[in-house]
Amino acid sequence: SQELEQSPQSLIVQEGKNLTINCTSSKTLYGLYWYKQKYGEGLIFLMMLQKGGEEKSHEKITAKLDEKKQQSSLHITASQPSHAGIYLCGAGLSSGGYQKVTFGTGTKLQVIP
Amino acid sequence: ETGVTQTPRHLVMGMTNKKSLKCEQHLGHNAMYWYKQSAKKPLELMFVYSLEERVENNSVPSRFSPECPNSSHLFLHLHTLQPEDSALYLCASSQEISETYEQYFGPGTRLTVT
Numbered sequence: 001s002q003e004l005e006q007s008p009q010s011l012i013v014q015e016g017k018n019l020t021i022n023c024t025s026s027k028t029l030y031g032l033y034w035y036k037q038k039y040g041e042g043l044i045f046l047m048m049l050q051k052g053g054e055e056k057s058h059e060k061i062t063a064k065l066d067e068k069k070q071q072s073s074l075h076i077t078a079s080q081p082s083h084a085g086i087y088l089c090g091a092g093l094s095s096g097g098y099q100k101v102t103f104g105t106g107t108k109l110q111v112i113p
Numbered sequence: 114e115t116g117v118t119q120t121p122r123h124l125v126m127g128m129t130n131k132k133s134l135k136c137e138q139h140l141g142h143n144a145m146y147w148y149k150q151s152a153k154k155p156l157e158l159m160f161v162y163s164l165e166e167r168v169e170n171n172s173v174p175s176r177f178s179p180e181c182p183n184s185s186h187l188f189l190h191l192h193t194l195q196p197e198d199s200a201l202y203l204c205a206s207s208q209e210i211s212e213t214y215e216q217y218f219g220p221g222t223r224l225t226v227t
Contacts, residue, residue, distance in 0.1 A: 031213070042203055048215065098207060
């Protein structure tokens, strides 16, 4: 089975600082999702990467998938308190009209004003 | 209402009780999912329904019984639960768009088993 390891497990940064979260897979990634979760709530979709070397950005968040498709990173530029939450990466495995997603261990981010 | 809704948001039940969690999606998606999120454990997939048919059961104990009466509704029936079943239960739905299956999540039901 596929396993995803995220690092760091938790992160505390000063507002305005940049930060990077990593996601490493035990197997090749065919679809890599990044989600954000506010404590005790549902997940919000951020981005999805499929191709080796792919990079996507949305506002101040940039996600990359390495060429070998086994590692992804999520970079936040000039962090704000609104970025606080738990960031989860997920590996998707498609199967006829739906997709099983294996999630990583999560990274808890706190941003200090 | 829009998106994915779940009721109740909080539930406390005894080990001998029977209760049900409800999920409703207003997105026209054809796949729905149940996930369990426990403290300090990765989010775990429990069940998947595609076109109202159960297609995945991730070795979930029989005290959890899912039901999908139509494409918009998903239930999780609970009976004779154990304290270790206390967790956040999340429902999600998805629709394939250009080989992407972005899953939309509900806010979850926080379950406490006493």
